[in-house]
Amino acid sequence: MRLAFLVNDVATEVDEYTTTRLARAAAERGHEVWYLGVGDVELGERNGQLVGRARLANIDDGDTLSTFMARTQDSDAERIVLDDLDAVVLRNESIADLQERPWASPLGAVFGQMLKARGVVVVNDPMSLIRATSKLYLEEFPEKIRPRSLVTRDAGAIERFVQTVGHSVVKPLYGAKGRNVFMIKDADETNLAQMTESVLLDGYAIVQEFIDGGERGDARIFVLEGRILEREGKLAAFRRVPTGNDPRANISTGGRSIPLEVSDAELAVVDVMSEKLVADGMFLVGIDVIGDKVVEINAESPGGMQSVERLYGVDVCPSVIEALERRTQSFP
Incomplete structure (x- = not known):
């Protein structure tokens, strides 16, 4: 090849x-x-x-x-x-x-x-990737696996969302590595205006309801051709936990990775997403899950394989290449 x-x-x-x-x-x-x-x-x-x-x-x-x-x-x-x-x-x-x-x-x-x-x-499929690069892509999946959310450039709409929903997270629609991600406890948040202004400098904002358990981090799960990536009986998944008072669990912002035993709730989330991911040509993605909700889909250059290898002592990348080999062999 x-x-x-x-x-x-x-x-x-x-x-x-x-x-x-x-x-x-x-x-x-x-x-x-x-x-x-x-x-x-x-x-x-x-x-x-x-x-x-x-x-x-x-x-x-x-x-x-x-x-x-x-x-x-x-x-x-x-x-x-x-x-x-x-x-x-x-x-x-x-x-x-x-x-x-x-x-x-x-x-x-x-x-x-x-x-x-x-x-x-x-x-990944380039046509679908154009949509998947934006956090809007998550909104194409069933409501039961994603948090209540709002996409807007209206600071007033963000304030009204928080008044209705309460504890929320606001971040850029196009963003990565935890940049300009803010936790809002309620509409009385002292710095709400400054947080909103900072996020809107990057364009559209997405506001999501805070999922219980989010303060303990999230699960990064790699999905290959609609199934959890696996090698030698080890699933390519780990928990990302925040460090200190920073609520962001992104490794790039100081979060750390620990082993994860994938739960039935997380397996069910992947099962719900599988058919659409395959249909959209999403060959390899990383999904970030809290409880039974997906908070982000990483379709563009998903990373974290180094954490999988460090935590479980197995390199899962050959499984990705083997799947690519099969795809090229079956390509007309």
Whole structure:
């Protein structure tokens, strides 16, 4: 299988993160693996082919994630025809580019659409990914598995929602890594106006009712082709718990991961979501669950595989690559 991982920028890739682990797993299985950034693509002037200035990710015996990534980043870029690839894995985070490189933000999905139309297997599905990048995607799922919510740019509407619902969480509709996520205890919250103003600077806000138990963190569960990702009897899921007085459990904001025994409630949530995730081409997603409610769907470059490996002593990434192999073999 010839496959490429499309990332924000090859030079800024972090060796410990999920993308590196997936690329390493593919290389260890003997596949030809390439890295390219959203700024490394060209559309051929005469023949209309999509070409990438890509870096080959070779694996050597004894490689660590660090040496594997360093060799890839230090290698010379080669021009490859992306149309000839078997698969492309979209691992760029559009939100990360939204402020500094707005031109780059949508291009992963755009290039993905073009390549899919040319017969390349692209995951996650680029058309669905455009919707799934926004937290609005959660609203497409049944009400019973998601918290009561409001999407708005009206500060007054947010205040009225909190007056009605009470304890709530407000965050940007397009946001990641816990940035500008605020807990609102009630409508008498002293800093409600400042919180709302800060979130609205990023565009639309989404306000969700606070789910009981949220103060103890959430469950990050990886779903592969509609089922919980599993390897060697271990489920790819863990609990993220906040640190200190910070209510956010995101690892990037100082939260920590601990083992999770997946409950019947969480299994039921995945079961409800499964059919739609598969129909939408959501090959691999990370869902964040509190109790029996999904508070977020991470469809764009979901991360956290390092926590799974650390907590359970198993690398689940080969299971993802095996599923990708099956998909390319069955692709017409």
